[in-house]
Amino acid sequence: MSVAFFAIAIVTLAGAIAAMSLRNPVHCALCLVVAFAGLAAAYLQLGAEFVGFAQILVYIGAVAILIVFAILLTRSSEIQAGKYFSGASWIGVAICIVLFAAFARGIRSSTLLTRDTPAAKATVQQIGLQMFQGTPENQGNYLLPLELAGVLLTAAMLGAAVIALQESKSDRARNSGAEPRS
Amino acid sequence: MTPLQYYLLFSALLFCVGLAGALTRKSAILVLVGIELMLNAGNLNFIAFWRYGPNPSQATGLIFVIFSIGIAAAEAAVGLALIIAIYRHYKSANVEQIDSMKG
Numbered sequence: 001m002s003v004a005f006f007a008i009a010i011v012t013l014a015g016a017i018a019a020m021s022l023r024n025p026v027h028c029a030l031c032l033v034v035a036f037a038g039l040a041a042a043y044l045q046l047g048a049e050f051v052g053f054a055q056i057l058v059y060i061g062a063v064a065i066l067i068v069f070a071i072l073l074t075r076s077s078e079i080q081a082g083k084y085f086s087g088a089s090w091i092g093v094a095i096c097i098v099l100f101a102a103f104a105r106g107i108r109s110s111t112l113l114t115r116d117t118p119a120a121k122a123t124v125q126q127i128g129l130q131m132f133q134g135t136p137e138n139q140g141n142y143l144l145p146l147e148l149a150g151v152l153l154t155a156a157m158l159g160a161a162v163i164a165l166q167e168s169k170s171d172r173a174r175n176s177g178a179e180p181r182s
Numbered sequence: 183m184t185p186l187q188y189y190l191l192f193s194a195l196l197f198c199v200g201l202a203g204a205l206t207r208k209s210a211i212l213v214l215v216g217i218e219l220m221l222n223a224g225n226l227n228f229i230a231f232w233r234y235g236p237n238p239s240q241a242t243g244l245i246f247v248i249f250s251i252g253i254a255a256a257e258a259a260v261g262l263a264l265i266i267a268i269y270r271h272y273k274s275a276n277v278e279q280i281d282s283m284k285g
C-alpha cells in the first residue's frame with residue numbers, strides 16, 4: 001500500500017479519535033473537520049472525485065458548521081461541572097475493541113476480497129447518465145430516489161427550522177404550566 | 183493483504199471510534215458527532231467496494247454514497263434542532279440528565 005494511504009489513514013483516525021475524546025466540544029468539531037477532510041482525500045485517492053468534493057461541500061461546509069452552531073446555541077463550550085465521559089465508559093470502549101477484532105478477523109480471513117480490478121473512470125457525466133438514464137446492466141435509473149431525496153431534504157429543513165424556532169412570548173405564557181427542569 | 187482489505191480495516195476502525203464516542207460521551211452533540219463518523223465509515227466502505235469490486239464501470243456505489251451524504255446531512259440538521267429544543271426546555275444537553283418523558 002502506498003504512503004499516501006497510510007498518511008491519509010493516520011490523519012483521519014487521529015482526527016476521529018481526537019473528536020471523540022477532547023473535552024471542549026468546539027475542539028471536537030474542529031477535529032471532526034480534519035477527519036472529514038482526510039476522508040475526502042481518501043475518496044480522491046480511490047478515484048471518486050465527485051464524491052470527494054461533495055464530501056467537502058456537504059460535510060465540512062454544512063454539517064460541521066451546523067454542529068458548531070448547535071454547540072453555540074446550547075452553550076456546551078462553557079466549563080461543565082462533573083465528568084465529560086459517562087461513568088461506565090470502559091464498557092463502551094471494550095465493546096468497540098471486541099467489535100473491531102471481529103471485523104478485522106472477518107476481513108483478513110476472507111477469500112472473496114483478494115481480487116484486483118483495474119481502476120474505473122467515474123466522471124460526473126457518467127454518474128449523471130446512470131442516475132437519469134440507467135445502464136443496460138442494472139434495472140434502470142435512479143430518478144425516483146433522487147426526487148424523494150429532494151423531498152426529504154425539504155422536509156428536514158422545514159422540520160429543523162420549526163423544531164428549533166424560538167417560542168414567542170405569547171406561546172411561552174400559554175405554556176407556562178410546564179416549568180423547565182433545573 | 184489487498185488494497186481493498188486495507189480500506190475495509192480503515193473504515194472498520196473509523197466505525198469503532200465513532201461507536202465508542204457515541205456510547206461514552208455525555209454531551210448529546212458529541213453523540214451525534216459519533217454517529218456522523220459511523221456514517222462516514224459506511225460511505226468509505228461503499229466507495230472502496232465500488233473501486234475494487236467486480237464491476238467498477240457502474241457508478242452504483244458512488245450513487246449510493248451521494249444519497250447517503252444527503253440523508254446524513256438531513257438527519258444531522260434535524261437531530262441538532264432537537265438537541266437545541268431539548269436544551270431550551272431542560273437547560274442542559276447532558277444525555278444522563280434527560281431521563282424522563284414527562285415535559
